[in-house]
Amino acid sequence: MSIKPDSNAAFHLFIDQAMDFAAETDEHNIFAENDRNYHQSSSNVYYMWDFGDGTVEVGPFVSHSYQTPGHFIVSMNIVDNNNCSSDTLRFSVLTIAPPQVSFNFSDFYCISDTLFISIGSDTANNISIVPQEQTGQDVFLYKDTTLFIPDGPSCSTLSVNVPFLVNTGNPATIVGPDAIRSVCVNMEHSFAGDLSFQLTCPDSITVVLDSYDNSGSSNLGIANTTDGTPTCDSAANPPGTGWLYCWSDYYNHQGIMNNLDAGTNPIPPTDTINNTGYIYPENSLVGFASGGCHLDGIWTLTITDSWVYDNGYLFGIQMSLKNNSTDTAAVLTDTIITGPGIVQLPGGQWAITGIPAGTFQYHLVLHDSLGNNYSYPFPVTFTANDFATEIHGNGTTDVSMIESYNTDYHQGADYLWTVTNGNVVNGQGTDSIQVLWQNSGTGLIQVAETIGNCTDFDSLYVSIVGLNELNANDYLSVSPNPVENTLCIDALQTISDIEIFDISGQSTGIHIGNVLPGSKTYVPVSNLSPGIYFIRGFNKGSRKEIIFMKQ
Structure with missing residues (x-):
């Protein structure tokens, strides 16, 4: 692009795009009064460039790039070795940053569904487009x-x-x-x-x-x-x-x-x-x-x-x-999406339909008022009842314990959990739940993960250890278990510093002290909240524990 004085010309650059600037160096064209008082040539003058962003360069050929979008005035003048200056050449540089684009698609879409793609300026849309301010x-x-x-x-x-x-x-x-x-x-x-x-x-x-x-x-x-x-x-x-x-x-x-x-x-x-x-x-x-x-x-x-x-x-x-x-500012004039099964709808929206299972590449193409084109690739995955749904968590637990289970999160999915020999106490409808196991034996967790019209399943069997099995030992026994009001502790060996803790390990404040073999100690527990508790003591320096349930 050739720029002449007083043209108030402008051209456009992307941010971080290096541009070469070259000044006229032909002595016949730039030194109108050469040799009138002294000789001027391109070798004894300075070409002074001011790029309007705080950067100054010297030389007939320079390169510059801008780091922010905006409108900048570039000026150039020639100063000879007698400090005589030419007129100033000025022109504008409009630097442009591509729009900020983000994609907000679910991990999977069902092959029997039509995916309607929403486009807007916030992340509530599948595609968010925000022009960068100058x-x-x-x-x-x-x-x-x-x-x-x-x-x-x-x-x-x-x-x-x-x-x-x-x-x-x-x-x-x-x-x-x-x-x-x-x-x-x-x-x-x-x-x-x-x-x-x-x-x-x-x-x-x-x-x-x-x-x-x-x-x-x-x-x-x-x-x-x-x-x-x-x-x-x-x-x-x-x-x-x-x-x-x-x-x-x-x-x-x-x-x-x-x-x-x-x-x-x-x-x-x-x-x-x-x-x-x-x-x-x-x-x-x-x-x-x-x-x-x-x-x-x-x-x-x-x-x-x-x-x-x-x-x-x-x-x-x-x-x-x-x-x-x-x-x-570069105004977007056209928005196009290309890829398998893409359909343009009235109002500038788009949809994908009739796609087999698999992951496909699509391209968002934007055109602006300055003639620039921007292309943004994005993938979309379609599935036929196969989201790789898998339950994660302990396969062995104790009765009355609360355990956490989860499956891999997939955006846009709904989750339905069912449990045998236990109850979902938190998280139903999400990808992560907590289960209270209530009966000894074998428990079962099942989840149905649904995206659109497609559903995938997984199951996990859990071995539940009962209270009697937990408490089988040769140092203490408790009865009744579960207990409502008074707990009887029967010592089989000498146990010292006996104390009752809740399931989180916090002391309940009930200190029993020492018990001797063959003795029975009765402890009122009616003030305890229903739940799982531990009796903890020591025998010959070794910690001993037994579990009971308060109804």
Whole structure:
């Protein structure tokens, strides 16, 4: 892409995409006054690049990439070894990040079902698409010139029309009440009250920045206040020194020009670094956005000198737009899904139907308003009653114990559990449950996992050890078991430091102490909650335990 000065051109990059920038190096094309005072060549000048993101490079050939999406102004100028600088070449770079896409599909779909694919901006949809927001600086558009503004009534025309081209390559309209931050002129002119200014967008919407009031004696910039002869000849009227003056609704301002032209002489310039000294426009700049002005095209600044005497020069025009003040973000224009059995439905939605069992690859293809295409692959698995459902958990347990069991989680599945010789006490309908085993012998857990119209099953047999088997020992016995009010402890050996604990290992506060062989100890347990408990003591330094159930 070739860029010429004052074209206000733009081109588009993806973030992290390296772009090579090359400056013209042909001495015949870039050194218009070569050898007039000294020799200039590409070997004794510096090519200075500012990429608008804090990066500066030197050289005729450089490479750069941007890390964030946004609108950046790139500027380049040439400085020779005598510190003489060329005009500044400026253009825009619009960096784009692909939309953030996430997929939210179930692990399996039944082959007899039709999968309706929902697309939206949140994860409640099967496909979530979120455009990435732009960052970056405000957009500045420039035109550099040295244009004589003759004394209107004394010359052939009252007005000077200064066109400047904006060519970003995007058919954007200006949006937002503060879209245009400022419109600026760099100029000098004696008696600002002689002048009026208006700006016209490519759609012929005109905003009056300052009207003619034939009042005041304040100058713009360091004006050349002496009219030469002939009056309308620029050679006879050399320029003074231009200052920057910016109209803005957005920044703090010093008033309208028709008031300022009767005040401080010269009128104080605008400081765009500290954002002071702006001039309030007579017509709001909002008119460009509300009128539907497009950014690209030819804008025209009209300067009219309506009073005899006095002239001046225009050195440049500058327009600042808020970042994202145009529809420069890449707008998605088309969404396509490709793959086996895919069907497009009205309203931009999609469905998959008539697919055999297996895993298939699909592609989401997005097109945006800047001509970019994005492709995102994603798999979908269809099954015929086979989800590899499998129950995990202990195959051996004790009566009255609570055990946890689970099967592999599959998104979108429903789970139905049934238990023999026990009860599901928590988790029914999910992939993980807790079971209270109630009777000794053999227990059975079954699960039915359903996705759509397909169901898979698994079973697990569990061996349940009863209380009598648990308590078969040669040191203690308890009765009755289960117990309701009073528990009898019959010692077969000497047991010391006897205490009762609940099933979690926490002490119940019931301390029995020591028992001797052949003795019986009666312990009231009516205050205990129903459940499983342990009697724990010691024999010759070895811990001994026996289990009982409180009804």
